[in-house]
Each structure stands twice: as C-alpha cells, then as structure tokens.
Amino acid sequence: MRAKRTTLVHLIYFSRLNLSADATSRTQQIGEITRQAQKKNEFAVITSFLIIEQNFAAQIIEGERASVSDTFARISNDPRHRDVQIVEWREIVKREFVNSFTTSIRTPTNDVLFQKANLLPMFQRGTPKGASIHALAVNLQAESMTKQGIDHLFV
Numbered sequence: 001m002r003a004k005r006t007t008l009v010h011l012i013y014f015s016r017l018n019l020s021a022d023a024t025s026r027t028q029q030i031g032e033i034t035r036q037a038q039k040k041n042e043f044a045v046i047t048s049f050l051i052i053e054q055n056f057a058a059q060i061i062e063g064e065r066a067s068v069s070d071t072f073a074r075i076s077n078d079p080r081h082r083d084v085q086i087v088e089w090r091e092i093v094k095r096e097f098v099n100s101f102t103t104s105i106r107t108p109t110n111d112v113l114f115q116k117a118n119l120l121p122m123f124q125r126g127t128p129k130g131a132s133i134h135a136l137a138v139n140l141q142a143e144s145m146t147k148q149g150i151d152h153l154f155v
C-alpha cells in the first residue's frame with residue numbers, strides 16, 4: 001500500500017520590491033535573496049517560483065502546509081519588499097515547480113510570455129489573479145526546461 005501523502009498547499013502572493021534602482025546592486029540583492037531562500041526551501045522541502053516585473057514580485061510557494069506557513073511568515077516580514085498580499089492559498093494535488101527557488105525577471109528574452117500574461121496593469125491596480133500568476137510561472141518554467149533539453153522528464 002502506498003504511504004499517505006502529507007497535505008500539500010500552494011500559496012501565491014505579490015508585493016512591491018524595495019530593491020536598489022542601480023542595476024548592479026539590484027542583481028546583488030536578488031542574488032542574496034536567492035542564496036537564503038534556496039537553502040531554507042531545500043531544508044523545508046519547499047518548491048517555488050518567483051516572478052519579478054519592474055518593482056513587483058509574485059511568488060508561488062508549494063509544500064507541506066506548516067512549512068509553507070512558516071516560510072511565508074518569514075517572507076512577509078522581510079523589509080526588502082512591502083505590501084505583501086496573499087492572492088491564493090489552497091490545497092493542491094501535486095507540485096508543479098521543480099526547484100526550491102527559481103527567479104524569473106522580465107527580460108527581452110522572455111518578454112513574449114510576460115506580454116501574454118499582462119500582469120503589470122493587474123499589479124498596479126492591486127488585483128492580480130492567482131491563475132494568471134500561476135500560468136506565467138508554469139510557462140516560464142516550461143520554456144526554461146525546453147531550452148535545457150530536459151522537458152521530456154516532466155510530462
């Protein structure tokens with residue numbers, strides 16, 4: 001008999017980043033967040049995907065209910081962003097993201113997917129839909145995996 005799985009949830013939030021306007025410092029700051037988050041998420045068996053568009057961040061965090069809750073409690077107190085708002089928090093049947101922490105920043109290379117999702121006006125109005133954030137994250141991950149030639153492992 002298969003072991004019963006623990007309750008999996010995903011949490012989607014968005015926020016406004018308080019990062020430097022200077023591109024080099026900003027990259028360093030994002031690198032610092034990534035190092036901290038990767039380590040903690042691996043330990044807590046969290047998988048996640050962070051989208052950054054201009055000064056907005058939106059992240060999907062997946063994992064066991066208590067781990068997601070603890071992780072989000074830390075994230076929401078972080079002064080590197082503000083106005084942290086939960087968009088969706090619900091049970092899921094399975095995880096959809098493969099890494100403990102991936103960040104995707106809007107660049108000319110992935111611009112088509114960001115354009116299609118058109119999240120910016122929703123962020124500015126303060127009403128992004130969970131489904132739109134989720135769809136963009138899934139598409140960005142799929143594109144990245146196709147580029148790496150490993151998409152067949154995750155059908």
Ligand SMILES: Cc1cc2nc3c(=O)[nH]c(=O)nc-3n(C[C@H](O)[C@H](O)[C@H](O)COP(=O)(O)O)c2cc1C
Pocket residue numbers: 033036037038040041048050057059061071074075076077078080081101
């Ligand atoms: C946009 C953003 C996303 C973050 N994502 C995560 C994350 O997924 N997991 C995590 O542990 N910390 C994440 N952090 C960092 C946490 O806020 C926190 O700094 C880190 O977990 C260290 O917490 P501690 O100083 O209480 O040990 C994120 C921070 C920001 C600004």
